[in-house]
Amino acid sequence: MLNYSRETILNTVLTLLLLGIPFAALAIDEPFYVTLATRVTIFALAGVGLNFALGLGGLISFGHAAFFGLGGYAVGILASHALNYEPLMSSPFEIEGTTQMVILWGVAMIVSGLAALIIGLFSLRTSGVYFIMITLAFAQMIYYFAISWPAYGGEDGLPIYVRNGFPGVNTLVPINFFMISFGVLMLAILLVAVLRNSRFGAALQAARQNEDRLSAVGIKPFYIRLAAFVISAMITGLAGALFADLNRFVSPSMLSWHTSGEIMVFVILGGVGRLFGPVAGAALFILFEFIFGGLTEHWMFFLGLVLLAVVLFARGGLIGTIAGKVRYD
Amino acid sequence: MTDYSGGGDAPVLEIRNLYKSFGALKATDDVSLTLMPGEIHALIGPNGAGKSTLIRQICGEFEPDHGSVHFLGNDLKNSGVADRAQLGLGRTFQISSLALEFSALRNVMLAVQSTSGSSFKFFKPVMKDQPLVDAAMSFLGKVEMQSRANVPAAELSHGERRKLEMAIALALKPKAFVLDEPMAGMGPEGSKALTGFLSDLRHQAPILLVEHDMDAVFALADRISVLVYGQIIASGTVDEIRGNSVVRTAYLGEDA
Ligand SMILES: Nc1ncnc2c1ncn2[C@@H]1O[C@H](COP(=O)(O)OP(=O)(O)O)[C@@H](O)[C@H]1O
Ligand SMILES: [Mg+2]
Numbered sequence: 001m002l003n004y005s006r007e008t009i010l011n012t013v014l015t016l017l018l019l020g021i022p023f024a025a026l027a028i029d030e031p032f033y034v035t036l037a038t039r040v041t042i043f044a045l046a047g048v049g050l051n052f053a054l055g056l057g058g059l060i061s062f063g064h065a066a067f068f069g070l071g072g073y074a075v076g077i078l079a080s081h082a083l084n085y086e087p088l089m090s091s092p093f094e095i096e097g098t099t100q101m102v103i104l105w106g107v108a109m110i111v112s113g114l115a116a117l118i119i120g121l122f123s124l125r126t127s128g129v130y131f132i133m134i135t136l137a138f139a140q141m142i143y144y145f146a147i148s149w150p151a152y153g154g155e156d157g158l159p160i161y162v163r164n165g166f167p168g169v170n171t172l173v174p175i176n177f178f179m180i181s182f183g184v185l186m187l188a189i190l191l192v193a194v195l196r197n198s199r200f201g202a203a204l205q206a207a208r209q210n211e212d213r214l215s216a217v218g219i220k221p222f223y224i225r226l227a228a229f230v231i232s233a234m235i236t237g238l239a240g241a242l243f244a245d246l247n248r249f250v251s252p253s254m255l256s257w258h259t260s261g262e263i264m265v266f267v268i269l270g271g272v273g274r275l276f277g278p279v280a281g282a283a284l285f286i287l288f289e290f291i292f293g294g295l296t297e298h299w300m301f302f303l304g305l306v307l308l309a310v311v312l313f314a315r316g317g318l319i320g321t322i323a324g325k326v327r328y329d
Numbered sequence: 330m331t332d333y334s335g336g337g338d339a340p341v342l343e344i345r346n347l348y349k350s351f352g353a354l355k356a357t358d359d360v361s362l363t364l365m366p367g368e369i370h371a372l373i374g375p376n377g378a379g380k381s382t383l384i385r386q387i388c389g390e391f392e393p394d395h396g397s398v399h400f401l402g403n404d405l406k407n408s409g410v411a412d413r414a415q416l417g418l419g420r421t422f423q424i425s426s427l428a429l430e431f432s433a434l435r436n437v438m439l440a441v442q443s444t445s446g447s448s449f450k451f452f453k454p455v456m457k458d459q460p461l462v463d464a465a466m467s468f469l470g471k472v473e474m475q476s477r478a479n480v481p482a483a484e485l486s487h488g489e490r491r492k493l494e495m496a497i498a499l500a501l502k503p504k505a506f507v508l509d510e511p512m513a514g515m516g517p518e519g520s521k522a523l524t525g526f527l528s529d530l531r532h533q534a535p536i537l538l539v540e541h542d543m544d545a546v547f548a549l550a551d552r553i554s555v556l557v558y559g560q561i562i563a564s565g566t567v568d569e570i571r572g573n574s575v576v577r578t579a580y581l582g583e584d585a
Pocket of ligand 1: 351354356374375376377378379380381382383
């Protein structure tokens with residue numbers, strides 16, 4: 001009970017900080033920090049997606065960049081078609097591009113979810129190191145495909161000339177776009193909290209703890225994991241969509257294994273399986289990049305050391321270190 | 330329709346000419362046996378005889394090299410572990426196999442949720458699903474574990490874990506129990522209590538019982554099969570097995 005309330009307090013503090021910083025930044029006329037906070041928010045959302053598969057389901061996906069990038073490209077491609085007045089497809093029926101965020105998000109989630117369904121059908125038959133390698137391999141395939149496909153920018157990436165629209169909001173105002181991203185992040189965390197406590201969540205967490213036990217009671221771990229992998233990918237894909245809009249640019253680097261690694265770093269730094277772990281992790285990551293990135297170009301090396309320390313001495317990440325182990329009621 | 334509900338004469342579980350080798354080792358060597366309604370059929374034999382390997386083939390963890398397993402008239406050839414559990418095979422593991430981070434209660438709830446509707450329900454919190462919680466609690470009560478309901482499985486004693494395994498098997502409301510050494514490490518008190526418990530349980534569903542505790546086996550079994558080096562060397566009633574000189578030399582360790 002004590003741990004639980006401590007974690008709740010910590011989560012509340014994190015949320016208020018994330019929400020407060022951009023407004024404080026505006027007050028002191030430092031709009032750059034609004035963008036920084038938006039990056040934290042979107043990275044956290046990508047981490048929330050991975051954390052669902054990894055933290056609750058024990059699925060160590062090293063290919064979540066695929067979903068992040070697909071979400072981004074879904075936005076980039078549709079928006080570029082809309083801006084060029086070129087339909088995406090004209091036969092057998094016509095599909096137009098769009099610049100409506102809500103539609104773009106839906107498409108991004110569907111595309112990432114379908115990709116996860118296919119990748120999961122293959123990769124979830126394996127486990128351990130094989131699973132890590134297969135998810136990585138699929139992501140690399142998509143990465144090289146994006147690089148070698150000139151229609152949408154190839155290696156150079158694809159600019160999005162106008163930020164996409166959201167009903168009743170001027171999305172070009174940074175704080176507005178931050179609020180949209182923040183709202184999406186909170187909804188995603190709420191969704192994960194609900195799923196975690198459901199029957200599905202119970203089965204998923206049991207699959208992580210002991211898959212033989214789950215099978216022996218008559219529940220097939222494979223389908224539980226597949227569904228979790230798809231949900232996880234959809235959340236990370238949504239983050240990719242927002243990231244595309246933040247930068248008004250998508251590039252193959254969103255799909256690269258570096259990105260998969262970074263998303264995993266958010267989860268590990270913050271605390272694997274903790275609801276707000278990715279928020280803490282993404283914030284630490286950006287903070288680290290911001291502080292040490294200015295001092296040395298080898299900041300990634302030092303981040304590596306921190307990561308090593310977390311894995312060796314603070315397995316629960318920031319949240320676990322402060323709030324203690326997870327206890328199930 | 331064949332009657333499997335008890336008293337009928339069709340076997341609930343039937344194993345026909347099963348073979349399984351690990352390299353040169355014949356762990357299961359032409360094993361056939363049946364489990365009849367209402368009975369306790371004990372499977373005994375020295376360590377390494379192949380008892381657990383046989384159980385694993387029955388439950389779908391290992392695929393036999395040859396032969397078949399029939400359950401309630403179905404050939405289980407293409408059924409996985411979970412399918413067989415759904416069909417009504419309730420097994421316990423020789424070495425407790427639990428979701429260690431979950432409480433005892435949540436371990437049992439998993440079994441209840443599997444037998445009462447889908448696990449693809451995404452929104453309702455399980456702990457607020459009163460019928461689910463109550464049912465799991467009542468199964469914990471049957472093994473006198475209610476007071477330990479909220480303890481994580483990792484923190485339970487060995488004996489408590491064995492009982493929890495039993496509660497999970499009960500919660501599946503199986504059509505046959507397959508129990509791999511349920512008394513192992515339970516101590517004389519625990520074994521005695523469990524013996525009484527199993528004796529009643531056979532009326533709920535027949536039991537294939539792998540057990541080392543000979544007092545328990547002789548007290549409980551309607552039939553005994555003796556497995557040595559992967560082969561059933563004798564099968565019969567308690568008295569027949571006790572009087573069988575081959576069994577006595579090969580397994581019970583007495584001079585014939
Ligand atoms: N997965 C396996 N791979 C190789 N050999 C195995 C495997 N499982 C069991 N065995 C061997 O098969 C024989 C029977 O083992 P087991 O069925 O566990 O015996 P019992 O339960 O009767 O003590 C033993 O010699 C054991 O070493
Ligand atoms: Mg054994």
